[in-house]
Amino acid sequence: MLRIILTSEGTEGDVSPVWAIARALAQRGHRVSLVTHRAFVQRFQVDGFDVHAMDSGSDYDGFLGACEGLNDPRTAASVFRDHFLPWARTGAAILQSLVEDSPEAILVTNATPGIAARLVSAAQGLPLVALCTYPDNLRTAALVELMVCERLRDHVSALAHSYGIRTDLRSWWRTPARQLALWPRWFFDGSTFGCLHTGFCWTERASKLDDLPPPRPRDVLITGGSATLAGAQFIEVATRGCDIAGTNALLVSRHFKPPPGSAVEHQSHVASMTVAIARSRIVINHGGMGTIGQCLDAGKPQLLLAHGGDRPFNARLVQSSGAGISLPRNRWTGDEVAAAIRDLLAYARDQPTFTRASGPNLAIERSCDLIERVGVERCDLLAHQRSLKDHEESSA
Template sequence: MTTASPTAPTALLVTHGTDGDVLPFVRLGRELRAGGHPVTLLTHAHYRAHAERAGLDFVAIDTQAEFERTLGDTPELLDGLGWPEFYERNGLFEQMVLEFRAMAERHRPGETVLVGRHTSALSVLFAAEALGAPAAWVAVAPIQIMAAKAAMHAYRHLLADGVARVRRELGLGAGWDARSASPRLELGLWPGWFDRAGARSPARVRLTGFPLPDDEDEALPPEAAALLDGPVRPVLVTGGTGRMLHREFYDAAIEGARKSGRPVLLVVRHRDLVPDPLPPGVSWHPRLPFRAVMPRVAAIVHHGGIGTLSRALRAGTPQVILAHGVDRPDNAERLGRHKLASCLPAPRWTPGEVAALLAAALDRGPVVPPPETTPAGEPAGLAAAASHIAALRDGPAAESPADGIRRRLDHLSAEQRRIVADRLRGRLARQGP
């Protein structure tokens, strides 16, 4: 077990959502703890066991019942429920207060960094304002960066009454200044090639790669292992661990997968979202370790969540994505531009169209994503994210000229890099040996 260094800054991590939003923070916390940092994770009660297995201190921001109720409300956001009503119905303003107070209790002046999920962890910015502690926002998908201005507009206007109530209760002024509205560090947990495939992140955002590999040691249930070891590799179907799904998702995905003639391995935590009884040839599990499952399935039909997407990429598994809502269409489009997945918009979700895309994906076979290259000597993935966060203790992380050049190059397209390389070769030729 790692022993915390007396000089290592304490890291307080706050995140919200389901597996794709929370498990990267668990892994980030484990990485920080391996570096000698005391780490506390503040998130939903549902993830207590994950945090404890990673050796993290844990603060539940809700109860299991409250978490399930909030999940049950999220589909209504796609059907027109307003954000103010969603926040009030689910006690999210009170949750901000709880998070703030938990951070304040654990704050060590000069020895604490605050880390929040990008756009949702407003409590982290308020705590940074009140405590003078440095704050980082960590985005798990590009849409969180893209939507940041809209989110801040919503906090300042659509949710203004509730946010003002929170700030009054915390003893903060009603107005926000630039310092209180901005984190000192912004990280994106995806690689440069994925970023360049769509709207690019601003240069201030440091990209560290997908937060893989995940290494939680979960055993495969015997019936799932038997199916995966059978004579015909199954098709995996999953809509992730949340409920914010198009109502037709599982009907189209399951029937389309069944038309492949292969067994269907269905993974969904909420049994009520899928047909009852299950169609022939479909095996259901509420949860499976995708690290073990993904390399052993023939293909996957899924919703476009970034955790599922990146795990499938790592395994080279062919993907058919039925994306709808939040970050998923953007994630799917980025993969589609690299020809790493087949994507189908919701108006075309029929078993026949899903089956046709799945057949083509199976014919193409394993996919090979661009390498997640990093400059020599620079840490990769979560190690890089942890390094950036740890450096916040003594003020903004200093960036060397070489680091700045590498970061800017990472945001250039292949054509722009070629132009830069040609110019440099020309300059070197003119200078002579």
């Protein structure tokens, strides 16, 4: 049995894959803890699972409202300073208490930002596994390093010094970690960055269809993710395109509603996004990796209206794979969106079984296998060190 402690911060698309892996590791018999946002604690505390909150609910709601600032390099540092750094301070304190008397522990974290896990890994000499949940974790690593180690230098230095870390910040930030890419290699090859691929990971499966009453059939599902990253313009142009195309559409968003006069139906929540995707013919989304992976697994063509952060690159990857259409922001008009909707609905009719994902269960199992490998290596190293110490003492 291994001692594995995971930490995850961000939106639903960042946290859900980590939770899926944490739960699977616990089901394998390991002693597992997860440090994440209070908003997820009640959902994750199933069967006595050990979950710890790094924030208050109001803190997280404030982040969801402010995280559109991550779309702009000029404001991203302030989002990190106001939200991610306080979470790192609290999260690191929780991690520190969890690893006490557990020299065999391994830490697992989102690759970005992952500050708390990096602090405790360096302070305690524990191995670190970084989960890359989207390709831009790799492509923008240098920019994140610049922001953390230069623009936020004073804040991060003070935090690092409180854990006895006196090395140069860039050296600390580059501490070697085993990196796992939570998407298949065909989507984007991360092996050149030293990543091992697992596949798309999330917590639900389309087999849950039978567990819920069938809703009214939908031509189009519109989702902008769990935060405000998609923006109001995404909602406006997506609903306008559906109205022009005359489709039966549903918008799921806790932050935005359809414009007045739109025929698009609105729900702030659904019982299962996986089920909602599976019961729609096509999906309009903002390019988040969680939604993309579920659409690919369900075989649903996608219209991607992506802006800011990693999402435009994700959208181009979907289009290049033949799984959807990506419209750049300069083509966000009602007529352009309506034309794309009609094309995708025709494609869905002619190619109803399209899918290229490997399935979440297999990806989660691969992730667990690779994390276990790190844990076994750690235990072997500690056993070797104990053997050497015993030999030295017996020879003295």
